[in-house]
Amino acid sequence: MAKTFTDGSTIALHRHDRDQLLYAISGVMRLQTKLEASVVPPDRAVYIPAGTLHSVSIHGTVDMRTLYIAKGQFRDIAIGVRIMAVSNLLRELILALSEEPITYESDSRGDRIAKLIELELERAKELSLSIPLARDPRLQRICAAILANPADDRTLGDWSELAGASPRTIARLFQRDLGMNFNKWRQRIRFHNALDDLSRGKSIAKVAQLNGYRSSSAFSAAFVREMGIAPSRVSEHD
Structure with missing residues (x-):
C-alpha cells in the first residue's frame, strides 16, 4: 500500500494481525512501542511483528510504502521491532510491488516480486536505531x-x-x-x-x-x- 503523510502527522496507537514492513522513500518516521522508540530515516525500513502495539509520528513529508506479511513468515526477523537497511534492489522491489493489485494471483508478477522481497529481507542488515525507554x-x-x-x-x-x-x-x-x-x-x-x-x-x-x-x-x-x-x-x- 502507498500513502503520503505531511509533516507533523501521527498514526495513533494500533496493532495488526499480520507482520508489517514500513518503508519511507522520503522523510523520517518515529515509531514508539511500550518498550522502545525507533527512528526510521530515508531508505531504511522498520519491521513490526504482528500484534505489536505501536504509534507512528511523521517528520517531513513521508512517502510511505507498507507491506503486510503473513504472521510467522519470517520467524528469525519477527522477534521484535527491527530497523533494516534497504538495498537498491529491495527499494525497487517494494516500489514495484506497490504498483501491483493488493490481492495478486499465485505465480503472477506480484507474487514473483513478493518472493524476491522475501529473499532480500532475509539478508537485510539490521541497524541500531532504537532507543530503549526507562522503567x-x-x-x-x-x-x-x-x-x-x-x-x-x-x-x-x-x-x-x-x-x-x-x-x-x-x-x-x-x-x-x-x-x-x-x-x-x-x-x-x-x-x-x-x-x-x-x-x-x-x-x-x-x-x-x-x-x-x-x-x-x-x-x-x-x-x-x-x-x-x-x-x-x-x-x-x-
Missing part, C-alpha cells in the same frame, strides 16, 4: 530531561543528583534498564533529534551545534558510525 522512576527523570535538551552536557555525576541516587547506581540502572551506558544512550538521543532537524532542512553545522558537537566534521563522522547514513543524505531527501 525506573529515577532514570525516567534523567531521560526526560535529556530528551527535552539533547545538547545538555552535564555529566553522569550531575544527573545522579537530579535523580537522588549515586553515580554508581545510575550507571547500573542504565545498563540494567536500557542495555547501554549513559554516554551511548545520550548519543543515540542526539542522533534521533538530529534526524528530525535534518529532515526539516536545518544545516549540518546548526544541527551539530544543537546536539552538543563543536564541529560539523566530528558530528558527521559520529553520525555515520551510529546511524549508517551520512547526515547530508537525510537532507537530500527533502
Whole structure:
C-alpha cells in the first residue's frame, strides 16, 4: 500500500494481525512501542511483528510504502521491532510491488516480486536505531530531561543528583534498564533529534551545534558510525 503523510502527522496507537514492513522513500518516521522508540530515516525500513502495539509520528513529508506479511513468515526477523537497511534492489522491489493489485494471483508478477522481497529481507542488515525507554522512576527523570535538551552536557555525576541516587547506581540502572551506558544512550538521543532537524532542512553545522558537537566534521563522522547514513543524505531527501 502507498500513502503520503505531511509533516507533523501521527498514526495513533494500533496493532495488526499480520507482520508489517514500513518503508519511507522520503522523510523520517518515529515509531514508539511500550518498550522502545525507533527512528526510521530515508531508505531504511522498520519491521513490526504482528500484534505489536505501536504509534507512528511523521517528520517531513513521508512517502510511505507498507507491506503486510503473513504472521510467522519470517520467524528469525519477527522477534521484535527491527530497523533494516534497504538495498537498491529491495527499494525497487517494494516500489514495484506497490504498483501491483493488493490481492495478486499465485505465480503472477506480484507474487514473483513478493518472493524476491522475501529473499532480500532475509539478508537485510539490521541497524541500531532504537532507543530503549526507562522503567525506573529515577532514570525516567534523567531521560526526560535529556530528551527535552539533547545538547545538555552535564555529566553522569550531575544527573545522579537530579535523580537522588549515586553515580554508581545510575550507571547500573542504565545498563540494567536500557542495555547501554549513559554516554551511548545520550548519543543515540542526539542522533534521533538530529534526524528530525535534518529532515526539516536545518544545516549540518546548526544541527551539530544543537546536539552538543563543536564541529560539523566530528558530528558527521559520529553520525555515520551510529546511524549508517551520512547526515547530508537525510537532507537530500527533502
